[in-house]
Amino acid sequence: MTPTPTEKVEPTDAELLEAARGGDRRALEALIARHQPRIFRFGMRMCGDPEDAKDVLQDTLVAVTRTWNDFRGESSVSTWLYSIARSFCLKRRRKEKQAADRVETLEHQGGDSFVHAAAERQPDQLVRDGELRTALQDALLALDEKQREVFVLRDVEGLSARDVADSLGISVEAVKSRLHRARVAVRNRLAPIFFGDESQVPASRPGCPDVLTMYSQNEEQEISADLCAEMERHLEACESCRAACDSMKATLHLCRTSPVPEVPPEIQAQVRSALRALVPSPLGPSSTD
Template sequence: MDVTQARPSDDELLGAVRRGDADALEALVTRYQPRVYRFGLAMCRDPADAHDVTQDTFVSMVRGIQGFRADSTVSTWLYAITRHACLRKRRRRKSAPHGEVSLEALPAGEHETLRARTSSPEEALAAQEHRTLLRAAIRSLAPSQREVLMLRDVEGLTASDTAKVLGLSVAAVKSRLHRARLELRAALGPVLGTGSPNRGQPCRNVLTDLSTHLEGDLAPGTCARLEAHVATCPPCQEACESLREALALCRRTSLPVVPQSTQRAVRQAIRSCLTEHGTSPRPRSRAHPERASRHEGDR
């Protein structure tokens, strides 16, 4: 397969990797490395662990690729492997302290509201700060909420794929997701400008109903009542806006730049694994010697 042509699908790449195509393997790793690293970093909350987890994930991928059955997608498979690698890490570190990180731990000055900053000329800087604050808020969630929020709202998996990765029912995923979104909004409170006690609390269940609605699960009648209520109740209106804003921040999260050392370690681990198993895929693209040599140079 010439991976320099039109973007091949995951399944096409997978098929080519199984036939021993080294370029396809490289393309698959390049495609998923930032996602695996981002998810690993969010779950482990430690760059050194995310480094190890990324490496372990791709080694497991290479080992399991011949046995992989297409009853799930490549992405759900990889997220599931990453998650298991994170769980193994967590178990190993059980003795280590793992206090939850709170927004209060952020440097002074980062509590200003995001809303107040959107008109700032320093938008790039503001965006960077939003990312930092969002990361801290996500890190403050309990692990079971963090993983569901990461997969559904940051990585953009469907609820059904999220359920596959986590080994849960779709109903269980959604119930955790609604709680996680409310927690995230609360953790981002000072950022979203919802921290003032004078604003009043939203009415009971309104935020859960909104989250349910966003999943396409709210009955039309309930939806109409929710809309009518929110239109006339300022605390609910504000709460709903802030929840939507929090989720928009999640969806806008950009992919991280995977550290060079991690990228090198991943390639090295894959090479060792392939040598060990004596099934080294061979580079096919002899027509692109400059490309092949550049890849070597990266390593």
């Protein structure tokens, strides 16, 4: 009986790796095809530039075709891939930063170039969602690099805090503390759009707790039941903290629903040919195309 597509069970990453180790190059191709759109998105969020993201994706996938056989499966495949992609992002950013510093010195430009870029846009030509997504990207790029990678992996790519820690080689505690700061910073950059403009952003009143950080801590199950109940009571009574929490929630929702981009066909083709050149097919003609 031929299974209908809905009955077909996709092989797991581990099964694909095992098949690849047995000489099935198509299994490796399938594994890469499965993960590449999200690696591309990660590169887009980290670099902010589609061309850079393409380079990062290509470098990552080509590195994978060279090193996959050394991968021992101590972490998940996606954790491993993100850690490779991240190292290429960092290299690229470092090079760009050096170039940008030179331009900055030459032109005596003050301020944040992303803020300038945002100011040049005409918001009334953009639908709100598009505006928010653009602002989100600006907010990500304005983050300190260490906060950015934690935030993107946790809140855009949806890795667990443990997997983020493994990808970056840092402790879970470090992940969480960077994450809380990053979330508050991103929410603060988006708040004027959520509330119409800067003057409408609710200010916390004297004596209000740091509800944005607490909201983030609560997402990571770091808040005790007692503290959580106390926070709920405060939110019930305090309109501005409630609005602030709602905007934090909306910020995280925006991140978690970030679209997965299509991988440019030229990169897919380059990676396929790199695979064919680097990974022999010992099973003979049946495993080649």
